[in-house]
Each structure stands twice: as structure tokens, then as C-alpha cells.
Amino acid sequence: MKEFLEIHPEVENALANGKAVVALESTIISHGMPYPKNVETALGVEEVVRANGAIPATIAIFNGKCHVGLTNEQLEYFGKAKDVWKVSLRDMPFVISQNLYGATTVAATMRIADMTGIKIFVTGGIGGVHRGAETSMDISADLTEMAQTSVAVVSAGAKSILDIGLTLEYLETMGIPVVTYGQEEFPSFYSRKSGFRSPLRLDSIKEIAALLDTKWKLGLTGSVLIANPVPAEQEIATDEMELHIQKALNAAKEKNISGKEVTPFLLKYIADHTKGESLEANIALIKHNAKVGAEIAVAYAG
Ligand code: PSU
Ligand code: MN
Numbered sequence: 095m096k097e098f099l100e101i102h103p104e105v106e107n108a109l110a111n112g113k114a115v116v117a118l119e120s121t122i123i124s125h126g127m128p129y130p131k132n133v134e135t136a137l138g139v140e141e142v143v144r145a146n147g148a149i150p151a152t153i154a155i156f157n158g159k160c161h162v163g164l165t166n167e168q169l170e171y172f173g174k175a176k177d178v179w180k181v182s183l184r185d186m187p188f189v190i191s192q193n194l195y196g197a198t199t200v201a202a203t204m205r206i207a208d209m210t211g212i213k214i215f216v217t218g219g220i221g222g223v224h225r226g227a228e229t230s231m232d233i234s235a236d237l238t239e240m241a242q243t244s245v246a247v248v249s250a251g252a253k254s255i256l257d258i259g260l261t262l263e264y265l266e267t268m269g270i271p272v273v274t275y276g277q278e279e280f281p282s283f284y285s286r287k288s289g290f291r292s293p294l295r296l297d298s299i300k301e302i303a304a305l306l307d308t309k310w311k312l313g314l315t316g317s318v319l320i321a322n323p324v325p326a327e328q329e330i331a332t333d334e335m336e337l338h339i340q341k342a343l344n345a346a347k348e349k350n351i352s353g354k355e356v357t358p359f360l361l362k363y364i365a366d367h368t369k370g371e372s373l374e375a376n377i378a379l380i381k382h383n384a385k386v387g388a389e390i391a392v393a394y395a396g
Pocket of ligand 1 (some may be wrong): 119121122125126182198199200201218219220221222233234235236253283353354355356357358361
């Protein structure tokens, strides 16, 4: 696999010395937030990871190579470029063999992190089972990837553009532990609430690291979802978000949006219609996840 990887020397060095490394995705930069806030956020998230004792490794595909750890210029490129592929697992062989540029989703980022030897990955929200999946079959490859790849995912739960109940059922079926950090309820990205009880709860970083270590030492492959609720000051009420989500879903239906376009369309619609507030919440929760993810990576490495 080496021929497809371009590992930043700082990341390579950290891995060789058993230091904590945190993988970060790039779809969020290219397809999840407007420029220049996306680049500022990506740089800010990397700083938070460093401030908490780990080395950040943002992952993206450049000219057919999987880059693990990006330069600031590369981050800037991904924030600005309009022709960047959204790369999930099925897109990897095409984008790589065609020497294209791709921003990686949770699924593709996890896989590349695993190829590199990184065990902890931080994002905002994961993809999941979409509302209406009983007829559309729209279930994100993030979930099937989490079922097989042994990289932990730190997220603010799942956005309520998804069917959170079905997403939790799917994670249970696939044997993926879902641990909420510090509260009983599973969070829904913008909100600390979702209406669903978290399958598991842990209140310390040490216990989370021990759970990861135990799962993998038992030979149980696959991910652990660590749900880290958005900080209370930046939270947006679920009923307020629900109105925007309903409108976004209706607009997607009207425009016949399907396949891989669904998630970026819904994210952009909600961002455009909630303006500053949702963007600020989004930035705050990703930085908070970066802090918790770095702490877990340090505890796990220790
Ligand atoms: N959900 C969010 N924010 C995101 C995404 C999902 O709240 O940025 C992005 C992630 O990169 C995720 C991808 O892996 O969308 C899932 O896309 P799909 O539903 O097409 O699998
Ligand atoms: Mn989908």
C-alpha cells in the first residue's frame, strides 16, 4: 500500500515513536463549510490537537496519492477548489487511478488512517441511516466501514438529517460500541439531546482509552463511536433545527437529489438557511471533538 501513501514526516516520526496522532477528514473542508471559514477551522482544529499533546494528520487525496498530514497550502487548496471529489470508499480506486483530487469522508479517512497505523479519528458528525431509508436504502458507507476498520471515531453524535434511531440500531447490529462522553443521552450534532438514550456512557478519557484497548486486544475488529456533546453555550435547540431539516428534506425531494449528493445538499441547505448560528456551532463542536480526540489519543498511546 506504500505506493499510494504520502505520509507527512512529522506524522511518520510520531507514529514511529509511539506518539499520539489524530486523523482528521477533508470532506468537511471541501463540502461541509464555506470558504474561508473552512480553512480557518481546519487550521484551528489542528492547533487544538497539538495543544492537547497529539500530532494532527488531516487526510486527503492529491493527484492520486493519499496524503496523511497536509501542509497549510494543501489545506487552503481544499478549502477553495471547486472540482474536488467527495471520496467515500467506492470512489477511492477511481480517484486514485485517475490521479484526481479528493476530499475524504469518514469512511475513506478511516481506511487511510488504518493503512497508516493511526487509531483515533476526529470529525464533526458521521454519516448514517437516512430518514426514509426503508425505501431509499440510503445508508452511509461510514457505518459499514466502522463495522470493519479498527479506528475509533470521535463525533458530536449524528445530525438529525439522519434517522438517529435507525442509525443506532445499525451500529448495534454491526457490533460497534457507542459511548457518549459525560451524559446519558446520545447527542445530535447541534444539540446535546436527540431523544435517544446512549447505549453506553463513560465519564473519563482514561476509561474510553481502556475500552478501545480492550476491544482491540479481544480481537474485536471495527470502530468505537465516541459521541461528544456540543458545548452547552453553542447548542441549538432540536425543535429549531427540525424546521430547517424538514425544509432541507423537502427541497432535496423537489430537486431529485440522490446518491452521494444527498448529504452535501442537506448540509449546505441548512448552513445557508441558518446562517451564522449553525456555522459557529459547527466550528465549536469540531474543536471540542479535537480536544477530546487528542486526549484519548494521548491516553491510548500511553
Ligand atoms: N455529516 C455531517 N457533516 C459532514 C458529513 C456528514 O454532519 O461533514 C460528511 C462526512 O464527511 C461524512 C459524509 O463522512 O458527509 C457522509 O456522506 P454520505 O452520507 O454520502 O455517506
Ligand atoms: Mn448516501
